[in-house]
Amino acid sequence: MNLEERISHLLKHGKLRTTNTRRRVLKEFLALGNIALSGGELEKVFRDRAEENGEEKMDRITLYRTLRTFEEAGIIHQAVDTSGKMKFALCSEDCTTDHHEDSHAHFHCKNCEKTVCLNHVTFPVINLPKNFQLQDQQLVLSGICDECAA
Numbered sequence: 001m002n003l004e005e006r007i008s009h010l011l012k013h014g015k016l017r018t019t020n021t022r023r024r025v026l027k028e029f030l031a032l033g034n035i036a037l038s039g040g041e042l043e044k045v046f047r048d049r050a051e052e053n054g055e056e057k058m059d060r061i062t063l064y065r066t067l068r069t070f071e072e073a074g075i076i077h078q079a080v081d082t083s084g085k086m087k088f089a090l091c092s093e094d095c096t097t098d099h100h101e102d103s104h105a106h107f108h109c110k111n112c113e114k115t116v117c118l119n120h121v122t123f124p125v126i127n128l129p130k131n132f133q134l135q136d137q138q139l140v141l142s143g144i145c146d147e148c149a150a
């Protein structure tokens with residue numbers, strides 16, 4: 001699948017209509033792969049793109065609305081990290097409009113501040129005391145990423 005096909009596939013998977021903004025935002029997420037970015041960092045990406053390619057400026061409100069739509073559609077998920085910033089990353093194919101399946105760790109690099117989805121690092125088995133009901137779970141790791149350690 002080429003980039004355009006992957007974008008169309010994801011929008012169809014999320015049962016979303018194609019718009020220019022949605023295509024632009026997805027293109028960046030596909031390029032990022034397993035890296036999560038905050039709203040502020042994404043704003044910067046689109047500012048740079050607009051300068052580089054003479055693309056239209058990305059309206060801030062439209063960007064945040066698109067992020068929310070993608071999250072509801074099972075296309076992106078939130079990644080909590082130790083910086084306290086909420087970041088967003090592309091979901092796995094298993095996420096749907098009804099249910100997110102992102103039970104993996106997020107790694108925050110203290111050196112470059114990057115947050116990475118560790119898709120193969122899954123949650124440990126949690127044995128809660130009697131009558132506690134688990135509703136949400138986050139596994140946040142921090143340290144030095146592979147690129148900074150190399």
Ligand SMILES: [Zn+2]
Binds near residue numbers: 100
């Ligand atoms: Zn998801």
Ligand SMILES: [Zn+2]
Binds near residue numbers: 112113114146148
């Ligand atoms: Zn790093």
Ligand SMILES: [Zn+2]
Binds near residue numbers: 078089104117
């Ligand atoms: Zn993730």
